[in-house]
Amino acid sequence: MMYAVDAIAVLVSVLWIGSWLRSRRRNGYPLPPGPKGIPIVGNVFDMPKSDIALAILNWGKKYGELIYVEIVGKPMLFLNSFNDAVELLEKRSLWYSDRPTFTMSGELMGLDWSPVIIRYDERFKTHRQFLHRHFKADVCQGYWTTQIKAARIFAQQMLEKPQDCERYARRAAAATIMMTAYGHEVAPEGDYFVDLADRAVTAGSRAGVPGAYLVDTLPWLKYIPSWFPGAKFKRDAKIWSQYSKDMLTVPYETTMKKIVDGTAHPSMMSGLIEFCTQPDGTIRDEDIISACTAVCYGAGADTTVALMMSVILALLMYPDVQTRGQEELDRVIGKSRLPTFDDRENLPYIEGMVREALRWNPVLPLTIPHRLMKDDFYNGYFIPEGTQVIANHWAILHNEVEYPDPSRFWPERWLPGGCSENSTHPAKVAFGFGRRICPGQHFATNSLFIGIATVLATVNITVAMDEHDIPIPPPTRIVNSPGVMSHPQHFDMSVAPRSLASQALLSESVRNV
Numbered sequence: 001m002m003y004a005v006d007a008i009a010v011l012v013s014v015l016w017i018g019s020w021l022r023s024r025r026r027n028g029y030p031l032p033p034g035p036k037g038i039p040i041v042g043n044v045f046d047m048p049k050s051d052i053a054l055a056i057l058n059w060g061k062k063y064g065e066l067i068y069v070e071i072v073g074k075p076m077l078f079l080n081s082f083n084d085a086v087e088l089l090e091k092r093s094l095w096y097s098d099r100p101t102f103t104m105s106g107e108l109m110g111l112d113w114s115p116v117i118i119r120y121d122e123r124f125k126t127h128r129q130f131l132h133r134h135f136k137a138d139v140c141q142g143y144w145t146t147q148i149k150a151a152r153i154f155a156q157q158m159l160e161k162p163q164d165c166e167r168y169a170r171r172a173a174a175a176t177i178m179m180t181a182y183g184h185e186v187a188p189e190g191d192y193f194v195d196l197a198d199r200a201v202t203a204g205s206r207a208g209v210p211g212a213y214l215v216d217t218l219p220w221l222k223y224i225p226s227w228f229p230g231a232k233f234k235r236d237a238k239i240w241s242q243y244s245k246d247m248l249t250v251p252y253e254t255t256m257k258k259i260v261d262g263t264a265h266p267s268m269m270s271g272l273i274e275f276c277t278q279p280d281g282t283i284r285d286e287d288i289i290s291a292c293t294a295v296c297y298g299a300g301a302d303t304t305v306a307l308m309m310s311v312i313l314a315l316l317m318y319p320d321v322q323t324r325g326q327e328e329l330d331r332v333i334g335k336s337r338l339p340t341f342d343d344r345e346n347l348p349y350i351e352g353m354v355r356e357a358l359r360w361n362p363v364l365p366l367t368i369p370h371r372l373m374k375d376d377f378y379n380g381y382f383i384p385e386g387t388q389v390i391a392n393h394w395a396i397l398h399n400e401v402e403y404p405d406p407s408r409f410w411p412e413r414w415l416p417g418g419c420s421e422n423s424t425h426p427a428k429v430a431f432g433f434g435r436r437i438c439p440g441q442h443f444a445t446n447s448l449f450i451g452i453a454t455v456l457a458t459v460n461i462t463v464a465m466d467e468h469d470i471p472i473p474p475p476t477r478i479v480n481s482p483g484v485m486s487h488p489q490h491f492d493m494s495v496a497p498r499s500l501a502s503q504a505l506l507s508e509s510v511r512n513v
Ligand code: HEM
Pocket: 115, 116, 117, 131, 135, 295, 296, 297, 299, 300, 301, 303, 304, 307, 363, 364, 367, 368, 369, 430, 431, 432, 433, 434, 435, 436, 437, 438, 439, 440, 441, 443, 444
């Protein structure tokens, strides 16, 4: 008991000294507005438990577009406007590109190898260089064939078992990413590499939910032994750290053997090994190569699945969008072949659907926190060093001025003369900002484009019927899942071939691709 009282006294003193030092550094400038909070714990009890992005959008009506909170002495700044996100995260990116320490998922679970959460230092630059080398726009053209193949298999599987659509979307994402990263052909069911990665990603997304683990707020808790009452987080982290290690090392070592014996398919990994092999035969930065290949599945699979499922939900909720998309495809490419990437520039309506997919239900409603590396002053406010700065993608992409009737999935808004023709492209928001911007964005939007075009060209999606042959109404609004990432909740649907000809074309192409 005495120890607990001492610990609380130390914590209170540290927080008080921290806040006193900060008030001296402010130079008379106020902190940005936000809910008032209470001593010591700050805004812990103000923070919304679910639909955080939406709640912060609503806070904006009271406090303005910059909203500042403190959680047990840790400052956080939410940005509800595109301009502020650009001003701070892009134009001042030299100071706004670090990440905070993620104690549970990073240190304890061992995911601190991941390029998503590494700190902003010299090694960060090598990570970005390696990822950029394999995911810049022109290089991504080299992955088109794999993406077309995955999209066609996906459409075929949707026809066979519509109720398993999400599982097949996951398989499509895994097939493209694993082939790209490791040259690995994913098995139709129960792929070993995918299962390893899924275990780690599931654990990582539980560990990464803001506020789910007290140790992220009070990092000194990491020192308590795992047998201590209430230390289940340490026991979880121990099991999960094995998953994280397996995800990083198993596919890498297996592929390395294939590279050495000459049986590997060309891939990002084989390209990086070649790039990093020194004249004496040693390979530099092997740990960074393995981190960059492993992160592709971790960062790219679930996000792509969530996007694709959002589009399919939109087709169900807005049947006229499906009809217009199909009319455009029939007019531009006809009915005797399936769409490819060469058709993209002639398909403005489908392109509008890609934009709407990124905007309507952003996969990451809030950006991953950027940590400010030095005190800053902005628009008359003081922003202390160490502040976690978070752009509210949801708020920006549902801004009624830029995107009138924002909760409607409405590709027409992007057509010439449409109400958002000149508005900010949603990709400029949904993939984050500045030096931490998503390196996989071209790969992801390519998967999305070909997925949408192929599904529209080959199948009709309609409401499902219950056991009494009564239509099951589609959801009338999008409901986000809790946590870092937003997946639409489960929904039922019926899937039928568009025509006998389209069915034959699809089966034929799946056999031949
Ligand atoms: C629909 C798909 C995707 C969405 C919406 C998405 C979105 C994001 C966002 C918002 C960030 C944080 C940016 C920031 O901090 O400002 C991010 C980071 C990242 N993404 Fe993606 N992403 C997607 C797909 C992918 C894919 C396919 C890959 C890899 C092949 C990938 C790799 C990464 C990596 C490595 C980072 C960390 C970058 C860093 O911290 O420097 N993502 N992504």
